[in-house]
Amino acid sequence: MRNKKFKYFFAHMLTFIVGIIMTFYLPQVLGVEEYSKYAILSVCVNFFIPICSLGLVSYIIRFYKTEDKIFDLGLNSKIIYCIGLVLTLVIVCIYSLIFDLSFNDFLSIYFAVSLLALVSISAGYYRAKDDANAYFNLVASQKILHFIIFVIISEFFYTSAILYFLSSIISCFLILLITRFRCFPVVGELEVSIKTVKYGLSFCIPIAIANISITFIPVIERNLILSIFDSDVLSQFVFNYELITKFTSISLLVIKVIIWPHIACGNKNIEISRYEQTLKNSLIILTVIILIGSVFIKLIYQWLIENVFNMSTYSNEYLMILLFISSCIIIMNYIVNLGSMIMNKTSIISSKTAIVIVFHTLGIMVLSQYIYIYGVVISMIFAQIISLSYSIIKNKKEIKLSFNYEC
Numbered sequence: 001m002r003n004k005k006f007k008y009f010f011a012h013m014l015t016f017i018v019g020i021i022m023t024f025y026l027p028q029v030l031g032v033e034e035y036s037k038y039a040i041l042s043v044c045v046n047f048f049i050p051i052c053s054l055g056l057v058s059y060i061i062r063f064y065k066t067e068d069k070i071f072d073l074g075l076n077s078k079i080i081y082c083i084g085l086v087l088t089l090v091i092v093c094i095y096s097l098i099f100d101l102s103f104n105d106f107l108s109i110y111f112a113v114s115l116l117a118l119v120s121i122s123a124g125y126y127r128a129k130d131d132a133n134a135y136f137n138l139v140a141s142q143k144i145l146h147f148i149i150f151v152i153i154s155e156f157f158y159t160s161a162i163l164y165f166l167s168s169i170i171s172c173f174l175i176l177l178i179t180r181f182r183c184f185p186v187v188g189e190l191e192v193s194i195k196t197v198k199y200g201l202s203f204c205i206p207i208a209i210a211n212i213s214i215t216f217i218p219v220i221e222r223n224l225i226l227s228i229f230d231s232d233v234l235s236q237f238v239f240n241y242e243l244i245t246k247f248t249s250i251s252l253l254v255i256k257v258i259i260w261p262h263i264a265c266g267n268k269n270i271e272i273s274r275y276e277q278t279l280k281n282s283l284i285i286l287t288v289i290i291l292i293g294s295v296f297i298k299l300i301y302q303w304l305i306e307n308v309f310n311m312s313t314y315s316n317e318y319l320m321i322l323l324f325i326s327s328c329i330i331i332m333n334y335i336v337n338l339g340s341m342i343m344n345k346t347s348i349i350s351s352k353t354a355i356v357i358v359f360h361t362l363g364i365m366v367l368s369q370y371i372y373i374y375g376v377v378i379s380m381i382f383a384q385i386i387s388l389s390y391s392i393i394k395n396k397k398e399i400k401l402s403f404n405y406e407c
Contacts, residue, residue: 004130004132007132007133007135007136008127008132008135008136008254008258009254009258010136010140011135011136011139011140012139012250012253012254013250014140014143014144015139015140015143015250015253016246016249016250018143018144018147019143019246019249020246021147022147023242023243023246024309025151026038026164029154029159030159030160030161030164031159034159034160034161035161037160037161037162038161038164041105041109041161041162041165043215043218043219044095044109045109045112045113045116045165046215047212047215047216047219048088048091048092048109048113049113049116049117049120049215050208050211050212050215051084051087051088051091051113051208051212052081052084052085052087052088052113052114052117053081053084053117053120053121053208054080054081054083054084054087054201054204054205054208055203055204055205055206055207055208055211055346056077056080056081056084056121056124056204057120057121057123057124057256058124058203058204058207058256058260058341059077059080059200059203059204059207060073060077060121060124060125060128060184060185061124061127061128061256061260061261061264062203062264062341062342064125064128064129064185064264065128065264065265065266066266071192071196071199071200072187072192072196073185074184074185074186074187075187075192076192076196076197076200077121077184077185077200078184078187079192079197079200080197080200080201080204081117081118081121081184083201084117084208085114088110088113088114088117089110092106092109092110092113093106095109096109104162105162108162108165108166108169109165111169112165112168112169112172115168115169115172115173115176116168116172118172118176118183119138119139119142119172119175119176121183121184122138122176122179122182122183123135123138123139124256125182125183125184125185126138127256127258127261128185128261129185130261134179134182137175137178137179138175138179141175141178142171142172142175143171145171145174145175146167146168146171146172149167149170149171150163150164150167150168153166153167202346203344203346204346205346206346206347206348206349206350207341207346207349207350209350209353210337210349210350210352210353213350213353213354213356213357214353216357217356217357217360218241220357220360220361220364221237221360221364221376222234222237222238224361224364224365224368224376225237225364225368225373225376228364228365228368228369229368229373232313233373235313235314236313236314236315236316236319236373237319237373237376239311239314240314240316240319240320240323241323243320244320244323244324244326244327245327247324247327248327248330248331251327251331252331252334255331255334255335255338259278259335259338260338260341262274262278263275263278263338263342264341264342268342271342272342275338275339275342278335278338279335279336279339282331282332282335283332286328286331286332289328290324290325290328293324293328294321294324294325297317297320297321297324298317298321301315301317301320302315302317316373318374319373319374319377322374322377322378322381323377325381326377326380326381326384329381329384329385329388330384332388333352333384333387333388333391336388336391336392337349337352337391339391339395340391340394340395343395345394345395348390348391348394348395349391351390352387352388352390352391353387355383355386355387355390356380356383356384356386356387357383358383359379359382359383359386359387360379360380360383362379363375363378363379363380363382363383364376364379366379367379
């Protein structure tokens with residue numbers, strides 16, 4: 001068991017390290033113009049992936065171990081993925097027409113989204129059935145292979161933003177080919193009908209909406225920052241945001257692949273008990289992490305950015321501390337969302353996301369006028385706390401939060 005947990009953890013540590021390397025490597029090899037194009041296209045790809053995957057990762061993990069399900073999880077998942085592919089095709093077509101993308105750009109975006117979504121779904125399936133070896137080979141290998149392919153192309157041939165996504169397509173296809181495209185639960189003999197697919201969609205769509213909305217938040221932030229301040233302030237914010245996003249992403253992935261499958265065991269009473277314990281532990285752990293992390297950033301951040309990487313233009317330790325606190329609250333909010341998923345109340349998650357977008361947007365416009373760029377992050381902190389409180393109130397009948405530990 002410990003060996004399996006280590007493999008899950010190590011897979012994401014490798015992707016975290018590769019992601020950090022890529023963060024510093026891309027601006028150097030692409031140049032300003034191509035890096036700007038990459039920045040735009042990467043936001044688009046991240047926006048389209050939740051549309052394509054349609055919440056299937058959470059859906060598969062939630063119902064894989066459920067013994068009394070009356071539908072075929074494997075076939076239902078494939079049908080929902082096909083629906084996501086069609087939706088993605090339509091939306092990417094519309095986007096390409098509006099922004100006058102070339103046919104090559106259109107194909108690159110669509111296939112990158114389709115295959116990255118499939119890799120994500122496959123990872124969820126391997127985690128649901130507790131296949132640590134397959135999970136490690138898929139997740140870690142794809143990220144490393146993507147980096148290697150892109151470095152080879154950029155160093156020995158030529159470099160462009162679109163080739164970054166082409167290397168992603170190649171790496172995904174090769175990894176899925178090695179795993180023989182075993183991306184979904186095995187199709188059985190249980191019932192599949194319009195009713196069971198609709199039930200699956202009723203679980204998946206609110207999660208997809210929340211995921212899509214979350215990817216839209218940076219778009220709102222960056223446009224408002226640019227309208228209130230200037231490009232230098234925006235660049236400083238984006239650089240620090242991208243760094244802290246690596247911490248947030250690895251933490252959320254650990255929750256998705258370790259904590260969530262542990263909670264979703266198929267027995268509702270055990271699920272609620274495990275969730276309540278996870279909620280209490282997470283609150284304590286994240287509080288300690290905020291205190292230790294803030295001190296660590298205060299001690300080493302400025303020296304690291306200014307002296308080691310010689311990027312003093314982007315240095316702002318107080319902004320980084322606030323972003324770190326915001327990241328921890330976002331992680332806590334995601335853990336709270338697990339309660340809505342085990343109660344099959346996924347509509348709460350999409351409502352919470354709407355709350356964050358509204359309060360965060362209003363907060364940016366008000367607070368930034370008085371406390372500079374820090375107002376953007378403080379606005380997010382307040383918005384996350386409000387949405388977190390909303391979720392706890394909506395689930396308070398089923399889930400109790402008590403700190404009375406028994407020895």
